[in-house]
Amino acid sequence: MFKDRVLFIDGEALIIDKPAGLPVDRPRDRSESLEDLLDQLTFGFQRLPLPVHRLDRDTSGCLLLARNPKAMKRFGQAFEAGQVTKRYVAILDGVPEAESGEIDLPLGKVSTIEEGWRMTHDPKGKSARTRWKRMEVQDGRALVAFYPETGRTHQIRVHALEGIGIPIVGDPVYGRGGPALMLHAQSITVPRLGKPDVHGDAPLPARFHHIGFGRPNG
Numbered sequence: 001m002f003k004d005r006v007l008f009i010d011g012e013a014l015i016i017d018k019p020a021g022l023p024v025d026r027p028r029d030r031s032e033s034l035e036d037l038l039d040q041l042t043f044g045f046q047r048l049p050l051p052v053h054r055l056d057r058d059t060s061g062c063l064l065l066a067r068n069p070k071a072m073k074r075f076g077q078a079f080e081a082g083q084v085t086k087r088y089v090a091i092l093d094g095v096p097e098a099e100s101g102e103i104d105l106p107l108g109k110v111s112t113i114e115e116g117w118r119m120t121h122d123p124k125g126k127s128a129r130t131r132w133k134r135m136e137v138q139d140g141r142a143l144v145a146f147y148p149e150t151g152r153t154h155q156i157r158v159h160a161l162e163g164i165g166i167p168i169v170g171d172p173v174y175g176r177g178g179p180a181l182m183l184h185a186q187s188i189t190v191p192r193l194g195k196p197d198v199h200g201d202a203p204l205p206a207r208f209h210h211i212g213f214g215r216p217n218g
Helices: 034-041 069-080 155-164
Strands: 006-009 013-018 060-066 085-092 100-104 107-112 116-121 129-138 141-148 183-192 195-201
Touching: 006 195, 013 034, 013 183, 013 195, 060 069, 060 195, 069 183, 085 155, 100 155, 116 155, 129 155, 141 155
Parallel strands: 060 183
Antiparallel strands: 006 013, 013 060, 085 141, 085 183, 100 129, 107 116, 129 141, 183 195
16 A cells, blocks of 8 residues: 555655555544554564654645654654744645735643544643745635744644635535545655754645646656
8 A cells, every 4th residue: 555655765754655545643533544554654663663743634635654663753843943844735625815825823721522522722822833935826715835933733724714714625624524634744854963864855746636726747
């Protein structure tokens, strides 16, 4: 399943292009998750690699895994220190008036019996910052690049809706829903002292091309 999805590999790190629809952790419904498939990602090592961060089930793209405990600790520290550079792309269900901007909206969790839980702007919540840039416009929708400076749950999805004012196409929680969530983790870079950066670029998925955005080879 993953042999064509490896974007980076060495003795410390592995970056895969996670498919949309595959949760990283085992969900309550017991459906298949990356956690169940880690034995396919050993590539000669006995130890299973472990995810350093998380992507939502329906978000595709770059996922970093550590191949040993020391690497896991160092990569975790790099995330905590804000040293990791990430780029996401999303199709918004509308076109932002501005070409770019910065969103600084702290996030907190709210929950109701009727709608379940979701994240929303909360002045007393955890700090959440995202830079963004409009890339393409087609048929009343926009392809937008997001550069999160923090890593909160649902950060980009909430910042699209509450920061820009336009939800991501296909978002079942913060938008109108649909066949697929149009959010993709396109690249990740983790600096290492004395070694080349850990870096991966995940190609734009077919679901983006199918509604008129991007180029299969560009």
